[in-house]
Amino acid sequence: MTDEERCAVFSDRVIAGLHERLGLASNPSLELVEALRRICRSSCGQAREVERSTDSPYMTTKELAAHVRKSPATVRSWRHRGLGPRGTRIGKAVLYRRDAVAKWLEEREQADEIGRRAT
Known part of the structure; x- marks a missing residue:
């Protein structure tokens, strides 16, 4: 099929x-x-x-947004405010290393006091 x-x-x-x-x-x-x-x-x-x-070591802003279930505008806002994972501008696109995204998410989970208490 x-x-x-x-x-x-x-x-x-x-x-x-x-x-x-x-x-x-x-x-x-x-x-x-x-x-x-x-x-x-x-x-x-x-x-x-x-x-x-997913075979690329990089994610686009749109892929990152889908990964964290947020809009691309929110991801861009995080980047400009220094809140999101580190991204690299390549031409007009911003790319995020998958390992940096995973590390950023891990740090966010560790910093979440309420989330840690729930487990």
């Missing part, structure tokens, strides 16, 4: 699940189905893009 076929199956399952949970008596409109399929295809494409990029 190709990635595109997997995305189509996934989107159909999402649509069926939403239809069932909402208790809709009739079938969803074709426009709704197509919109959901576009979203699912987009999500599948983004996942493939991230998977392909």
